[in-house]
Each structure stands twice: as structure tokens, then as C-alpha cells.
Amino acid sequence: MAEIARELSEYLDDMALNILMVEPGDLSVVGALLELTEQLVAEAGKQEGQGMILSMAKSFNAALQKIIMGDLPDSAENFDRLGQCVVQMQEVARKGGEVDEAANRLFRENMTAVGFAVEEQAGPPSEAEPAAAQSPAAPPAPEPAAPSASAKAEKGGAVDLDFLQDKDLLAGFVAESFEHLESIEVNILDLEQDPGNSDIINNIFRTFHTIKGVSGFLNLKKINELSHITENLLDDVRNGKREMDSDVIDVVLGVGDYLREMVQNVKDVLEKGPDVYRDYGISQFVERVKAVQSGQGEAAPAVLQLDEEDEESSSAEAEADVPPAVAPQGRSSAAAQPAAGSQPAAARANGPAARSRIGESIKVDIDKLDGLVNAVGELVIMQSLVRQNPLVSRLADPKLNRDFSQLARITTELQRTAMAMRMVPIRQTFQKMTRLVRDLSKKTGKTVDLIMVGEETEVDRNMVDSIYDPLVHMIRNSVDHGVQSPDAREKVGKPRTGSVYLRAYQKGGNIVIEIEDDGEGLNTPKIRKKALERGLISEGDNLTDHDIQNLVFLPGFSTADKITDVSGRGVGMDVVKKAVEKLRGKVDVSSEAGKGSIFTIRLPLTLAIIDGIIVRIGMERYIIPTIAIQESIRPKREEYNTVYGKGEALMIRDRLVPIIRLYEIFGVEPTYTDPCEALVVVVENEGVQRALMVDELLGKQEVVIKSLGGYLKDTKGVAGGTILGDGRVGLILDLASLLAIERSSAEAAATAEGEMF
Amino acid sequence: MQAAAEEVRSESVGGVHELEGKYLTFALGKEEYGIGILKVREIIGLMEITAVPHTPSYIKGVINLRGRVIPVLDLRLKFEMETEAYTERTCIIVVEVQGESAAVQVGMLVDSVSEVLNVSGQEIEPPPAFGGSTETAFILGMAKIKGDVKILLDADRIIGTGELAGFEAM
Numbered sequence: 001m002a003e004i005a006r007e008l009s010e011y012l013d014d015m016a017l018n019i020l021m022v023e024p025g026d027l028s029v030v031g032a033l034l035e036l037t038e039q040l041v042a043e044a045g046k047q048e049g050q051g052m053i054l055s056m057a058k059s060f061n062a063a064l065q066k067i068i069m070g071d072l073p074d075s076a077e078n079f080d081r082l083g084q085c086v087v088q089m090q091e092v093a094r095k096g097g098e099v100d101e102a103a104n105r106l107f108r109e110n111m112t113a114v115g116f117a118v119e120e121q122a123g124p125p126s127e128a129e130p131a132a133a134q135s136p137a138a139p140p141a142p143e144p145a146a147p148s149a150s151a152k153a154e155k156g157g158a159v160d161l162d163f164l165q166d167k168d169l170l171a172g173f174v175a176e177s178f179e180h181l182e183s184i185e186v187n188i189l190d191l192e193q194d195p196g197n198s199d200i201i202n203n204i205f206r207t208f209h210t211i212k213g214v215s216g217f218l219n220l221k222k223i224n225e226l227s228h229i230t231e232n233l234l235d236d237v238r239n240g241k242r243e244m245d246s247d248v249i250d251v252v253l254g255v256g257d258y259l260r261e262m263v264q265n266v267k268d269v270l271e272k273g274p275d276v277y278r279d280y281g282i283s284q285f286v287e288r289v290k291a292v293q294s295g296q297g298e299a300a301p302a303v304l305q306l307d308e309e310d311e312e313s314s315s316a317e318a319e320a321d322v323p324p325a326v327a328p329q330g331r332s333s334a335a336a337q338p339a340a341g342s343q344p345a346a347a348r349a350n351g352p353a354a355r356s357r358i359g360e361s362i363k364v365d366i367d368k369l370d371g372l373v374n375a376v377g378e379l380v381i382m383q384s385l386v387r388q389n390p391l392v393s394r395l396a397d398p399k400l401n402r403d404f405s406q407l408a409r410i411t412t413e414l415q416r417t418a419m420a421m422r423m424v425p426i427r428q429t430f431q432k433m434t435r436l437v438r439d440l441s442k443k444t445g446k447t448v449d450l451i452m453v454g455e456e457t458e459v460d461r462n463m464v465d466s467i468y469d470p471l472v473h474m475i476r477n478s479v480d481h482g483v484q485s486p487d488a489r490e491k492v493g494k495p496r497t498g499s500v501y502l503r504a505y506q507k508g509g510n511i512v513i514e515i516e517d518d519g520e521g522l523n524t525p526k527i528r529k530k531a532l533e534r535g536l537i538s539e540g541d542n543l544t545d546h547d548i549q550n551l552v553f554l555p556g557f558s559t560a561d562k563i564t565d566v567s568g569r570g571v572g573m574d575v576v577k578k579a580v581e582k583l584r585g586k587v588d589v590s591s592e593a594g595k596g597s598i599f600t601i602r603l604p605l606t607l608a609i610i611d612g613i614i615v616r617i618g619m620e621r622y623i624i625p626t627i628a629i630q631e632s633i634r635p636k637r638e639e640y641n642t643v644y645g646k647g648e649a650l651m652i653r654d655r656l657v658p659i660i661r662l663y664e665i666f667g668v669e670p671t672y673t674d675p676c677e678a679l680v681v682v683v684e685n686e687g688v689q690r691a692l693m694v695d696e697l698l699g700k701q702e703v704v705i706k707s708l709g710g711y712l713k714d715t716k717g718v719a720g721g722t723i724l725g726d727g728r729v730g731l732i733l734d735l736a737s738l739l740a741i742e743r744s745s746a747e748a749a750a751t752a753e754g755e756m757f
Numbered sequence: 758m759q760a761a762a763e764e765v766r767s768e769s770v771g772g773v774h775e776l777e778g779k780y781l782t783f784a785l786g787k788e789e790y791g792i793g794i795l796k797v798r799e800i801i802g803l804m805e806i807t808a809v810p811h812t813p814s815y816i817k818g819v820i821n822l823r824g825r826v827i828p829v830l831d832l833r834l835k836f837e838m839e840t841e842a843y844t845e846r847t848c849i850i851v852v853e854v855q856g857e858s859a860a861v862q863v864g865m866l867v868d869s870v871s872e873v874l875n876v877s878g879q880e881i882e883p884p885p886a887f888g889g890s891t892e893t894a895f896i897l898g899m900a901k902i903k904g905d906v907k908i909l910l911d912a913d914r915i916i917g918t919g920e921l922a923g924f925e926a927m
Contacts, residue, residue, distance in 0.1 A: 374824050374825075375824065377824060378823060378824035381824075620807070620808065665810060665811075666808075666810040667808075667810055668808070706824075706825070706826045707826065708809065708819055708826055708828065712809055712812060712816070712819065712828050715809055715810070715811055715812060716810075716811045717810055717811060718809060718810065718811075720826075721807070721819055721826040722826075723821045723824065723826070727821055728805050728807060728821065729807040729818075729819045729820060729821050729826050730807065731807060731809065731819075741811075
């Protein structure tokens with residue numbers, strides 16, 4: 001006992017020394033002081049009967065943090081007063097931690113003079129005191145009577161949006177938290193593969209720890225509390241007091257989701273103002289976490305469980321006990337305290353292995369990146385302009401030629417790198433699917449393995465977010481409708497556990513994502529029947545099975561017999577198709593009855609670049625996106641038909657494809673006006689085929705899409721512009737709106753026709 | 758449009774002195790026009806313009822301005838003047854105006870660029886009331902300098918979003 005007191009005294013002596021050296025504005029000494037205080041808190045916390053010191057040290061710590069944060073002035077007077085506080089603490093320590101009312105009173109007086117409110121401690125310090133001392137600060141005033149541990153949902157009441165004070169910090173917190181929360185999922189899923197890997201557990205722990213710390217500083221008390229108790233639970237796991245079993249994983253994932261929702265709300269508040277603030281009730285989760293923590297912890301010593309319980313409940317009590325008068329002061333101490341309590345944990349967590357999994361990277365503003373990509377694109381064009389300059393190309397200087405090819409290599413490399421900066425592996429998106437499949441298989445009572453291939457495939461940063469929703473939909477579909485129940489699988493001689501493959505790879509200029517299941521496959525006759533009922537096809541249509549299967553992408557087409565919670569809510573695969581087409585991609589399904597189905601999504605590598613065919617019409621050049629092109633032909637006279645009142649069409653492979661004379665729509669003077677002399681490019685958009693008449697195909701090229709500027713943004717028929725090899729602007733056709741123009745003009749013609757009769 | 762024209766007029770009458778400053782003057786037909794120098798980004802020679810379909814006739818199309826695609830409008834057509842063949846003096850004045858969300862750059866084709874003039878407040882008179890036509894809406898005022906009259910134009914109104922709304926209705 002005396003030994004311990006001496007140790008504490010040593011810390012206090014060091015602190016006294018430090019405080020003498022502090023000069024206002026010299027934060028490094030304050031930092032050293034803070035570190036000492038934290039050690040003192042840790043030390044005092046370990047010992048019994050040092051509650052008095054502990055609570056004083058904690059208040060001291062919080063006051064210091066407020067000074068560092070600039071909440072309290074770092075004046076010489078304040079440091080003098082803090083010095084006095086240290087003296088009082090030394091006094092208590094000398095007495096072996098006994099309760100010393102006089103010292104306590106002096107300590108409090110000094111603290112109050114500094115501008116820091118120390119809570120009255122009810123009753124003599126007890127075993128539960130450490131917790132009580134830590135938590136009183138936690139509950140900010142505006143919610144004096146919201147016991148977090150009660151089952152009652154908290155009510156907003158007078159909405160406390162104090163946390164809005166520092167918006168920059170808050171925005172940073174939001175962004176960071178999302179990242180951290182995402183990492184929880186990834187880490188947990190890793191952990192399922194490799195249970196007991198302490199690095200991964202540490203990673204998860206650290207996530208909650210960080211969120212807890214920062215939210216504490218920012219006075220986001222609910223987020224703080226929820227992450228705090230989860231951190232406690234994980235701490236037990238880390239220390240080997242309990243297993244990382246599925247109960248823990250479930251609750252951690254649940255909390256992660258809920259935290260994300262809460263952080264999202266904070267973000268909304270930041271963006272849209274305090275009106276959208278929602279007060280989230282966290283009591284449910286608090287109880288769940290506690291139940292998990294106490295319920296199945298055989299490995300954990302009972303005493304410790306009790307301690308944890310005590311801490312929670314006393315914190316709840318303390319919350320209710322805060323006198324309203326202390327409230328305004330208590331706010332930022334609330335922010336500081338929990339973080340202070342967690343410092344020892346932080347020290348433990350920041351081991352050398354902590355960051356081993358994260359590659360070094362920096363964050364770059366997307367605008368800057370786009371600027372770079374633009375500049376590089378321009379460089380490439382300028383280079384070819386210079387090289388093609390007649391004067392320059394006449395110079396037959398070998399050195400010049402060598403230099404030019406060297407320059408070309410460098411610019412190409414530069415362009416490649418600039419493009420690559422926008423690319424991220426699809427891994428993150430895929431890993432979210434693991435979670436989804438896990439949840440879904442639980443919900444549906446099926447056992448499903450998700451096998452991922454090619455997670456390292458890189459995709460445009462902008463695409464990653466947009467591909468998430470369609471993927472979720474398709475995975476749901478595969479698990480819910482594709483894979484049968486274990487019993488049904490057994491009956492048909494399949495293993496009870498179903499498999500869903502999620503593959504990504506590059507093929508040509510595309511990213512291909514495949515979702516394959518080994519379930520029952522699509523019921524082609526049923527689709528056909530349904531399509532007939534809905535008048536989507538007619539009996540006479542000569543359709544292959546593959547054609548019929550792809551009808552599921554039509555709106556409102558769901559073959560599920562029962563609407564389940566999981567999918568089949570009437571929003572079918574058409575949503576997927578639309579989303580994929582928005583990314584200028586394509587989606588396709590092929591299926592074999594009884595064996596399973598494969599959904600294939602084909603996406604362009606990047607949204608900034610489009611693979612296009614450059615066509616010439618008269619003097620103008622246009623770019624048609626390659627993905628929409630089916631074929632290009634020179635029509636034969638016998639294939640050409642005019643349909644009275646409906647325009648003209650070509651018979652291509654037994655299909656009548658209407659012709660669009662692009663030169664008419666674009667008002668340019670063409671070389672050919674006879675389709676049989678010109679070329680037609682057959683394009684397909686949303687299932688509609690059209691033959692575009694052009695004069696000549698000039699070649700295939702990857703072009704960088706540029707907006708025409710706000711001024712001409714909504715021009716019909718044009719998706720944007722690009723700078724061609726000669727420096728001129730070429731227009732990229734937007735087939736969707738182009739076909740719409742054609743349709744409306746055809747209708748106009750038809751009505752005009754109708755009026756004549 | 759009527760209301761806008763009136764608003765401009767009252768503004769101009771009230772505060773012609775606020776209009777003093779440097780103007781880039783250019784010729785269009787027989788007239789000399791001026792445009793606030795702060796709006797002007799650069800002056801470039803005529804380059805090949807890519808026509809964009811389904812736009813008003815005075816929008817000649819788009820050009821590549823060092824990697825950016827910007828629209829170009831022909832002021833002669835915009836002001837419903839007779840077209841004339843472009844000469845080597847024909848220029849594109851690139852102006853920057855505030856669009857709905859961000860600043861947009863737009864090129865304006867003019868016959869030739871003259872000089873940068875310092876116009877003082879007492880040289881400026883409010884635009885004459887021709888009777889509410891759109892054309893006067895673009896006019897900030899008339900500057901009388903050494904016996905010549907230069908028409909001071911409002912770049913924002915020439916390119917303004919109000920005009921855009923007009924195209925969309927087309």
C-alpha cells in the first residue's frame with residue numbers, strides 16, 4: 001500500500017515539476033503533463049482505495065485537455081491554480097489515499113477558479129467510485145434524465161446540438177467514421193476466415209476506440225457511449241477474457257450499422273441544418289452488448305464482469321445525477337473525460353503491428369485528380385499535334401525522332417498513371433457482399449457460401465459506389481430465389497450448402513462482374529408464360545431460351561411465387577439493368593434449369609473514358625459508344641424497306657430495324673443521302689434497335705468525355721464532347737436521347753399524317 | 758424579359774457611375790461595343806468550331822480551349838445582325854460569367870477587337886428606351902468618348918441563364 005502511494009507520489013512530483021515549467025502558450029509541456037496525468041490515472045485505477053486520487057486525477061486530466069483544446073485559457077494564473085491542485089493531490093497521496101475533505105475542497109475551489117467544474121461526489125468513495133468519477137462528466141446537461149441503460153427510448157426534448165460548434169472537426173469526424181465503420185465489416189469478415197487473429201481483433205477494437213475518442217471530444221454523446229461499451233466488450237476479447245464468437249460478431253456488426261446511421265444523421269445535420277437531427281435511442285444496443293458481455297463469458301472472471309456492469313450502471317446513475325447548474329461546464333468536460341479514461345487502452349492498441357495492414361496512401365481532392373487527368377490528356381493531344389506539324393515531320397533528324405518516341409513513352413506512362421489514380425480495387429464492395437450473404441442465409445435458413453474471385457480487379461472510383469446497389473440486388477436475388485433450401489438441395493443431390501460465386505475480371509476494355517449460383521436456375525417456361533400474359537412477347541416470336549431469360553430485366557417482372565422479406569418486392573431486375581446502363585454497362589443472364597444461373601455485368605473500365613467509334617457525317621465527326629454498337633453494315637438494296645407513314649427500315653437478320661438519318665437530326669450536309677451508298681451502324685439501347693446512317697467509319701478510339709459546359713449541358717442527342725487527335729472537338733452521341741428525338745419526330749409525323757385524312 | 762429589361766434600365770439610370778471602369782471594345786458591323794474587362798478571360802483567334810445540333814442558331818458550337826470544351830456564340834447572330842464571312846480579324850472573346858452552379862466560360866465571336874478603354878462615369882449614359890426589346894436588356898449604357906458612341910454590354914445578360922431558359926422552351 002505504502003509502495004503504491006509512493007509510486008503515485010512520484011507521478012505527482014513529476015507533475016508538480018512540469019507545472020512549474022509551463023509557460024502560457026507552450027503546449028508541449030502541457031502535453032507532457034497530460035501524459036503524466038494519464039499514467040497517474042492508470043496507476044491509481046489499478047489500485048484499491050485510491051478512488052480519491054483517481055477522481056482528482058481525472059478531473060485534472062479533463063481540465064488539462066480543455067486547456068489544450070482552447071476551451072479554457074492557458075494563462076499563468078490557471079497554471080498556478082492547477083499547481084495548487086497538484087499540491088492537494090500530493091497531500092491526499094501522502095495520506096495513502098484517504099478521503100481528505102479539506103484537500104478535496106481546496107482542489108475543487110482551484111478547479112472552479114480555472115473554469116472547470118468538478119462534480120460533487122455523493123457519499124464516501126466506494127469500490128464503484130472509479131467508474132463514478134469517470135462518468136459524471138459523460139452526461140451533458142440537456143438530457144439530465146435520460147438514463148442510457150433504461151429500456152425506454154430516449155427522447156430528443158430540447159435538442160442539444162452543441163456538437164455543431166466546430167463544423168470542420170465534425171465533418172472530418174464523419175468522413176473518418178464512415179471509413180472506420182467500413183473497416184469493421186471487412187475486418188470481421190476476415191476474422192471469420194481467421195478466428196483468433198489478434199491483429200484483426202485489434203483493428204476492430206481500434207475502430208471503436210477511435211470513434212469513441214473523437215465523438216467524445218465532439219460531444220456526440222450517444223455515439224460516444226455506444227462505441228464505448230462496444231469497445232469494452234472487444235477489450236475483453238482482446239485480452240482473452242472471452243471468445244470472438246458469433247454472438248460478439250453479431251452485436252458488433254449491429255452496433256456498427258447503427259453507428260453508421262447515427263453518423264449519417266450527424267452528416268445530414270451538417271449539410272441540412274439542425275432540423276434533421278434525430279435523437280437515436282441506444283439503450284437497446286447497450287443492453288445487447290451488456291448481455292453478450294456478461295451472458296456467455298465463461299472464460300471471464302466473474303468479478304470483472306461485475307465491475308463492468310457496475311461501471312455501466314453507475315455511469316447511468318451519474319448521468320441522471322448531474323446537477324443542471326454544472327451543465328454548461330460539464331459539456332466539454334464530457335467530451336474530454338471518456339477519452340481520458342481510454343488513454344491507457346490507446347497506448348496498448350498502438351502497437352507496432354497496428355498499421356501493418358494498411359498501405360500507405362494520401363487523400364486527394366477529386367477535382368485535383370480530374371484536373372491532372374485533363375491536363376495529361378491535353379498533353380497527349382498537343383504532343384501528337386506537334387509531331388504531325390508538317391514542318392516538324394519534314395525534319396528527318398534521327399535524334400528528334402528518338403526524342404519524340406521517348407516523349408511519347410513518358411506521356412503514355414503519365415496518362416496511364418493518372419488514370420490508375422482513379423482506380424480502386426473492387427474488394428471493398430465485394431466484401432460487403434459477404435456480410436450480406438451471411439445475413440441473408442441466416443434470414444432464409446439456407447446455408448450459402450460466397451466465393452469471391454478477382455477482388456483485386458480495379459474499378460473507377462466513381463463506379464464503385466454506383467455498382468453497390470445493383471450488386472446487392474443481384475446477390476439477394478441469387479440467395480433468395482436462386483439457391484434452394486438445404487432440404488430441397490439434398491433431394492436433387494446437391495450439397496446442402498449452396499454456393500454463390502462473385503467474380504470480377506477485366507476483359508477487353510471492360511470490367512466483368514459475374515454472379516453465379518448453383519440453385520435451381522431460371523424457370524424459362526414460366527418466364528415465357530408470364531411474358532405472354534403481359535403481352536411482352538407474342539406466341540409467334542421466335543425466341544431462344546437465352547432471349548426469354550433476359551426478359552427478367554424488363555420492368556415489373558418477378559417470377560417469385562411468394563414475396564419474401566428478402567427480395568421480390570416488385571422491384572425486379574429492371575432496377576439492376578437501369579443502374580448498370582447508367583454506368584454505360586450491360587447486364588445479361590444465362591441459366592440452365594436445375595443447375596443455376598449466371599448474371600453477367602459488363603462495365604466500362606472508367607467513367608471518364610469511353611470506348612467509341614468515330615464516324616464521319618459530311619464534315620463533322622461524331623463518336624458512337626462502342627458498347628451500344630451491334631454491327632455496322634452497308635445495306636443492300638433488297639434489305640431496304642420504306643414503311644408507309646412510319647419511315648424507313650432495314651431488314652437485318654429477319655428483324656426490321658428503323659433507320660435514323662443522323663444528318664437530318666444534326667443538320668449537317670452528308671456525303672451520301674442514299675442508305676445503300678452510306679453505312680449504317682446498328683445500335684441498341686434499352687432493347688430498342690436502330691440503324692444510324694453515317695458516311696464513313698473513321699476508327700475506334702478511347703476518348704475522354706468532357707462536358708459541353710453548363711451552357712449546353714442538356715443538348716439532346718449529345719452526351720458530351722471530346723477532343724480528337726487533331727485538337728478539334730468531337731461530339732459523343734447520347735443514344736437514349738437520340739432515340740427519343742427520333743421517336744417524337746416519328747410520332748409527330750404520324751399525327752401529321754393522321755390529320756391529313 | 759420585359760421585367761428584366763426594366764430592372765436593368767432602372768439600375769443603369771440609378772448608377773451609371775458604378776459602370777465606370779475599363780472596357781474591352783470590339784467592332785460588330787459599324788458599331789463599337791464594350792464589355793467589362795473583368796469578365797474577359799482571353800482573346801483567341803478564330804479556330805475550328807464543332808457545331809452542336811439542337812441549339813439556337815447563334816450558338817456556333819463548341820471549341821477546344823486548352824482541353825476544356827466551351828461553347829461559342831456568334832454575337833452578330835445573337836443581335837440579329839446580318840452574317841458576314843469570317844475574316845482574319847474575326848476573334849473569339851472568352852468571357853467568364855457566373856452560371857447556375859459554377860463559373861462558366863463562353864466564347865463570343867466578334868468582327869474584330871479594338872482596344873481597352875477607360876470609361877469614366879460622366880461619359881456613360883443610360884441606354885435609350887427603344888421600347889422593351891430584348892436587345893436593350895443586354896445594354897448597360899452608352900459611352901460617349903471623343904464623339905464616338907460605344908455600346909457597353911452586359912456579358913452576364915448576353916449569356917445569362919434567363920436566355921438559356923428561352924432555348925429550353927424551343
